[in-house]
Amino acid sequence: MLKLSGNFEHFNELDFSRKMFKVTSNYHLPKVLHQDCIFLNKGNDLHPNFDFQLTFNKKNLKQSNKNIIFLETDFKYLSDDDVLVLDSKTKRTRVLYRTNSPNNYILLTERCNHYCLMCSQPPKNIDDSFLINEAMELIDYLPRNLSNFGLTGGEPTLYGDQLITLVNKFKVFLPDTQLDILTNGRAFLNQNYSLALAKIKHRKLRIAVPVYSSNPITHDYVVQSEGAFDETIKGILELKKLNINVEIRVVLHSVTIPDLVSLAKYIVRNLRFVDHVALMGLEITGFTRANFDLLWIDPWDYKDILSEAVSILNDYNVPTSVYNNQLCLINEDTKSNYQKSISDWKNEYIDECKKCTKILECGGFFSSAVQHGYSNHIKAFKNEANQI
């Protein structure tokens, strides 16, 4: 698992209290561009000119007129165009964007009006509004040809109009970047709010909304909020009325699995106009660890239910993907919907996988699963040519 935040050390006083940087290892970067960049020293010697420099060599922490930042080797993955924030008071860095990651997300807030049983990012009632300002600033540092970017939480819509302003800035600066927003969708039942979002006319915006069951009681129970189901469905309807791209996300666990086939039928009969349905295996982190016994079901035990749900969605041409499960735990008929999806910084494989011939097609495991629990039915695919 990659480390995305950690402590740093320095020797001299720093020229800033908090500052965002783009990482560069371009030795000949024109001086005019140095201001927002931090130079990544890969060898032992420092760059003669850069004001801000990163080093993994502690010997470089000595008297200098430059801002020299020492990071542990955990951060050796850093590469050109990555973006990080340094805070001189807390002496902590956070990596906000990694160019080598196919799916970059940032957390906009830890506040949430849901309290989902399996939340991977347990909500906190704190003022973390600096995060949305940081996101606004980050846009200036992102590469113009970025293919996709995600905003997550907590519940991003708690920012109200500030979120609209943020999306607008994405549209202005990164119009071709696919922008995914993870939200419970309830705020969009307010027509004015949906309309404000639609008016931005971001061509590559997608609102990803979780629907856990067609049974309002099950859905409300999973998100621990009474009345959530109706508001979420109405939010989706408002968004689709305005032709905004909507994805439905379903996390698969032992509370949602019994209703999954009914949910698939509900989607094809009532929400057939959604743009994508993502059926996602459980990540064993956050609240899921506290509720492990309540939520855990071996994906092997629900693979037939998953097949049926996927086939219903396929029959109605609702674009559907299966995320996060391992390839050896899904049926043959589900494979065309399978996506290798686990974010690279939290993705791993186990010993059995080393023998597997399909490891390159498989998303593997969340690091958290390797640590806390995974299916008893993981089995390497053999080379088919060797079979008779």
Place this chain on the structure above:
Amino acid sequence: MAKFLNKEEFYKDNQKYSLLPFKFSDFDKDTKILSNMIGEFQLLPNSTFEDFVNNNLTNDNSLYSDLRDKHFFTDTNTSVALDLLPIKIRTKYQMLSNFTALHIFVVSLRCEHSCPYCQVSRQSQDKNTFDMDEDKAEKALNLVFQSPSENIKIEFQGGEPLLNFEIVKFIVLKAIEIKPNEKNLSFVIATNLALINNEILEFCSKYNILISTSLDGPKDIHNKNRPRKGNNSYEKTIEGINLSRAYLGFDSVSALMTTTYDSLPRVEEIIDEYIKNKFSGIFLRPLSPHGFAIKTKSYSKYRFNEWLDFYKKGLDYIINLNKNGIEFFEHFSQVILKKMLTSDSDGYVDLMNPSGLGIAVAVYNYDGKIYASDEGRMLAETGDDYFCLGSVEDEYSDIFTSEKLLNVLDTTFTKSAPLCADCVYEEYCGADPVFHYATQKDIVGHKPTSEFCNRNIEVFKYLIKLMNESKYVENLFRSWVR
């Protein structure tokens, strides 16, 4: 970390629900069928039905969830059905706002076949009397493009349209020339393929014209149904199908089957003929009661019960084929299943409501008269011009918004027609004014004695029964609505 609430805490104290409008009927002696205004249906055991309507069904019952998901009620936990129902109804009737998309040009009544059941064709060499001329064709085209529909499909019919291919070419070229930019235009020729040749297919290929032909089954049935000089209709058709596919692409050629008395005991062989020729499905059509078919008494021999057995046997056979790995579908069932399992509307004119007369289809006859449907012009050939809307000399608005047409559509609308309005299967059916006029001399018709009504209800029930009895069939049928 705050405490999580148990699921029980999300059940409201007051579990009462409010019924939304629905219709119901006996399905069999132990079961009721319920359906609502968007065609969602549910079978309930009689006792559960009693519980349900008396507000005694509890939300731990799985049927409670099914009924809720299908909008049979709202309860204290959800009322989102009230937002979803109007959207689904709008979707279902969306095609009405498109208006007439299918425009049939009868380019010649002449035919080199002499099929006994055929309603219209003439054995004549007289081109002047039975062929459409350029003047009428051009006037018809001017009307076609006044239709608000974004998609315009021109179908060439006969007789045998290839006997007057010159006018087909004229219409295609003219249509392309005068077509407004925003409209999508497509063409199809309904032909027996006996006269198809490379030259015609070159033209079809150049202008993306599709072929719709007739294939009635194995050689002996087909040739008996479709006599022509040389008794080689079957051979000509198969040859023509293969040649057309080679020119136009495999999927550009479709085939329709006409059911006759000889077909009835042989549905499996007919289906086999379609599989042999690599068609992906078949349309087990009821024989229309119109025109010569009534006159020749072939219709009276062919009661709806016999057709129903034919259809059921055929459908069972097709289900078995699929079980054995042969993907194959039945088109009539597909049209109905779409109505049962989606909010989409199919363009199949015989099962539309309001009727598709004039507003989904218009027929421009060789003689310049305009009819509200293909069956309407067939009826005219037997001397009854009831469904004539005017002629190509008339103004568009006089033809398509005439009192006469609107009155037919309005009077036969099934949501208000006697018995239809109360029928639990009404959402899957359609108004068929031409059928009822032809058989009962009344556009609304007397439904208890209507073969259209009785036949359709049996088909609806059979489809629901099959889905209810077998998960395999439920999944198969769902894959047909794709």
